[in-house]
């Protein structure tokens with residue numbers, strides 16, 4: 001095994017029999033947390049346990065979009081912090097993240113969509129995010145290939161951007177290991193049970209591990225471990241399909257989102273057009289399954305919607321099509337913090353279609369909370385107990401997909 005692979009954990013990484021914090025799931029959330037916690041609290045023994053390979057979950061299957069354009073002040077502020085953090089992150093993690101700030105361009109084609117953009121632009125001005133409203137012709141000046149004939153209004157924030165998700169995950173993994181966390185891949189946690197004031201984790205390799213605190217960072221799979229402890233949270237998986245094209249000459253700066261259809265597309269630094277859309281729910285319920293098989297239905301639906309908005313791509317070749325799971329929280333807010341009835345079993349899930357962009361800030365804030373109890377207002381709001389206590393409110397209306 002090469003030294004570099006080992007630096008990102010491995011299937012043979014030895015684990016101690018007891019740890020202070022066991023993080024289950026090595027997606028962007030588990031790894032950003034492991035990195036910050038290992039840096040902040042050097043005396044803590046931390047293990048991260050991942051069932052598959054790194055980037056096998058949603059963190060390796062997403063569109064890599066990062067934006068401040070949200071409909072709720074808390075999310076706008078959090079994303080301003082997260083994007084700011086991304087500016088120095090390639091140096092900090094020692095890896096090229098392909099971070100490119102080409103902006104996000106939202107298009108509204110209905111009156112309701114138009115009102116959403118106006119309301120959000122006012123909110124962004126209050127919070128200090130540089131979003132501006134654009135007439136259709138101004139939007140077309142940014143992306144000349146768009147057909148804006150039925151666009152009523154657009155909004156643009158030049159500081160939004162895209163990254164390449166894989167090195168992002170690898171960067172956090174490498175640095176978490178460098179700072180002392182143990183990262184075991186290709187090993188599932190098959191059972192979790194309380195033992196006194198700790199938890200015993202049974203692993204698919206036959207080993208077991210005692211942990212003073214456990215973090216459930218298994219995203220769309222989180223209900224599996226929760227159910228074993230009798231924790232019932234309302235987040236549920238939702239299949240989301242996406243594709244990338246053959247490399248094209250660079251022509252597209254921003255990530256474009258059509259509010260009405262939920263279509264989004266951006267051009268990666270490697271030239272591929274990366275585009276996704278959420279399908280209207282399938283009658284057979286397959287959209288809420290964890291099946292990661294691509295569908296022809298998606299290919300037809302996205303092709304029609306994309307070509308209507310940007311006719312120039314009609315003859316573009318599709319190179320890859322894949323699926324990833326959204327972990328959908330019913331009120332649109334993430335689920336982060338101690339579990340009801342199990343304060344030492346901590347959730348970091350429910351990030352729907354925006355966990356990647358929030359991870360730099362969330363990893364740091366949650367690590368701080370685990371290290372010394374400092375609780376950021378967003379963590380209070382994301383408390384898993386809010387559903388049972390009836391305090392869940394829908395605040396966010398800019399969730400795409």
Ligand SMILES: Cc1cc2nc3c(=O)[nH]c(=O)nc-3n(C[C@H](O)[C@H](O)[C@H](O)COP(=O)(O)OP(=O)(O)OC[C@H]3O[C@@H](n4cnc5c(N)ncnc54)[C@H](O)[C@@H]3O)c2cc1C
Nearest residue numbers: 025027029051057058059062063065189219324355356357
């Ligand atoms: C198609 C698509 C496009 C998206 N686009 C964007 C975007 O543009 N911007 C954005 O911010 N977000 C986007 N998202 C959402 C984003 O990808 C997720 O919110 C984020 O990656 C969640 O990270 P995570 O670490 O919580 O979950 P994951 O990355 O899914 O990690 C969970 C890990 O837990 C592991 N696991 C599960 N069960 C066990 C077990 N029992 N034992 C051990 N390990 C286990 C899994 O193998 C997995 O690796 C998109 C998602 C999809 C699917």
